[in-house]
Amino acid sequence: MEILSNLALGFSIALTPFTLTLAVLGCFLGTIIGALPGLGPSNGVAILIPLTFTFGLDATSALVLLTSVYYGAMYGGRISSILLNIPGDEPALMTCLDGYPMARNGRPGDALVISGVASFVGALLATIGLMILAPLLARVAYLFGPAEYFALYLLAFSTLGGIASNNQAKAALASCIGLGIAMIGLDNSTGMPRFTGGNLHLMDGVDFLVAIVGLFAITEVFFFIESHGKGSAIGIKLDKVTIPWREIWSTRWTMLRSSLLGFVAGILPGAGASLGSFLTYMMEKSIAGEKGGFGTGVAKGVAAPEAGNNAAAGGALVPMLTLGVPGSGTTAVLLAVLMTLNITPGPTLFADRPDVVWGLIASLLIANFVLLAMNVPMVKVFVRILSVPPWILMPGVTMVSFVGIYSLTGSYFDLLLMVAFGALGYSLRKLDIPTVPIILGILLGNAMEDNLRRAMVLSGGDWTYLFSSAISNGLWLAAVLGFVAPLFLRRFIKKPQAVTD
Numbered sequence: 001m002e003i004l005s006n007l008a009l010g011f012s013i014a015l016t017p018f019t020l021t022l023a024v025l026g027c028f029l030g031t032i033i034g035a036l037p038g039l040g041p042s043n044g045v046a047i048l049i050p051l052t053f054t055f056g057l058d059a060t061s062a063l064v065l066l067t068s069v070y071y072g073a074m075y076g077g078r079i080s081s082i083l084l085n086i087p088g089d090e091p092a093l094m095t096c097l098d099g100y101p102m103a104r105n106g107r108p109g110d111a112l113v114i115s116g117v118a119s120f121v122g123a124l125l126a127t128i129g130l131m132i133l134a135p136l137l138a139r140v141a142y143l144f145g146p147a148e149y150f151a152l153y154l155l156a157f158s159t160l161g162g163i164a165s166n167n168q169a170k171a172a173l174a175s176c177i178g179l180g181i182a183m184i185g186l187d188n189s190t191g192m193p194r195f196t197g198g199n200l201h202l203m204d205g206v207d208f209l210v211a212i213v214g215l216f217a218i219t220e221v222f223f224f225i226e227s228h229g230k231g232s233a234i235g236i237k238l239d240k241v242t243i244p245w246r247e248i249w250s251t252r253w254t255m256l257r258s259s260l261l262g263f264v265a266g267i268l269p270g271a272g273a274s275l276g277s278f279l280t281y282m283m284e285k286s287i288a289g290e291k292g293g294f295g296t297g298v299a300k301g302v303a304a305p306e307a308g309n310n311a312a313a314g315g316a317l318v319p320m321l322t323l324g325v326p327g328s329g330t331t332a333v334l335l336a337v338l339m340t341l342n343i344t345p346g347p348t349l350f351a352d353r354p355d356v357v358w359g360l361i362a363s364l365l366i367a368n369f370v371l372l373a374m375n376v377p378m379v380k381v382f383v384r385i386l387s388v389p390p391w392i393l394m395p396g397v398t399m400v401s402f403v404g405i406y407s408l409t410g411s412y413f414d415l416l417l418m419v420a421f422g423a424l425g426y427s428l429r430k431l432d433i434p435t436v437p438i439i440l441g442i443l444l445g446n447a448m449e450d451n452l453r454r455a456m457v458l459s460g461g462d463w464t465y466l467f468s469s470a471i472s473n474g475l476w477l478a479a480v481l482g483f484v485a486p487l488f489l490r491r492f493i494k495k496p497q498a499v500t501d
Helices: 002-014 017-035 040-054 059-084 096-104 108-143 146-160 168-182 208-226 245-250 252-267 272-288 299-315 317-323 329-340 354-375 379-385 390-409 412-430 436-459 463-467 470-492
Strands: none
Touching: 002 017, 002 108, 002 354, 017 040, 017 059, 017 354, 040 059, 040 208, 040 329, 040 390, 059 096, 059 108, 059 299, 059 329, 059 354, 096 108, 096 299, 108 245, 108 252, 108 299, 108 317, 108 354, 108 379, 146 436, 146 463, 146 470, 168 436, 208 329, 208 390, 208 412, 208 436, 245 252, 245 299, 252 272, 252 299, 252 317, 272 299, 299 317, 317 329, 329 436, 390 412, 436 463, 463 470
């Protein structure tokens, strides 16, 4: 009954005309962003963050808009995967394996509809799971002390590289860079400046949003400049779109199994949607066996990864809201937004700000139906919108980034710092070093340091206190396994190559 009353509160917020408009707008923009090859949900959310502060949105409104963009981008990632064999983001990689062959077999419309329905099922079940599981996990989080939180943060760092990173050592290096940046500013305990170089602008540390917009949005601008604006966005001829009811019904159990497994994968800190789509595809392939025809353009090969990655996207919100630890790169960006709005995610969030949590959950439930309505009958519209050339899109990204950050901080120094982060992100991506662990280090570095200090104070400097409980030991074990497991999992993942013919 408590869930129903909280959900009623959420719908009273989500069904207001303004909030509903934000959810629909976020779904529309997110679908377009997700379909653009290379952008993905992390970049899409980062690009739109400045707009939320430019227009003065409150915490609930900002979170509804950005999470709708998040969900929309997860839906949209399948479009270029199916039509061009170019994934819109990492989680859409597995969709290429059967989605593109189905399109090549003369059934692009069927593949898009099946993937859209599977995305709906996965995201809807994940949102219901978030609604049920998050309050329970929030109560468990009250058992966490400084030792447990330190181990939890370590788990997030050790697993964030995941299967999306080519090298665990590079992911660890990126985490160290982020932790080093987090140390800039005044020490929380002593008040002494650290790594500021005597610059007064750095005394308060590095702003989360400046780093995020620089590492994501400005980095994309630099890559656009490098290509001299060559190439154009996709413009695919799509024939009449019909709904293959029989094939959709035949994949119902595939969608359910993949949604459950994807949701569990999303809850794991750092695993994210990439792991969800991989595990679900491999699970369904093993169930079907050699006669299943996976890789030749079968419906189950499209439904499984789409249900899995969208369910994982919803699952990644669970640790972010209940523990303050992002489950994916995009939720790391959302975590920064909450912290900038002076809202601290964690177990007390459900008691202190139920309007934020349940307004978000209700909005996501509505957004799923909006996305289903958009992505099935309107899919041809999105394909046409993607014919807009990048030399029009990228200057818009630059303008939004600069205007938004300046309206937020009012500091020219932060604009220069944003460009510096853009150059850093460009250099790191050239070296194949992931940038998401840097963001996580900036976000969680101070909290990780504070919990380590509290643990040492409580134990009188005894480092074994970090292993003093079953919860902390379990988290340490999970951290070790999370760092080692991708070394073995990655060899089973073959990224599909873009077809240029």
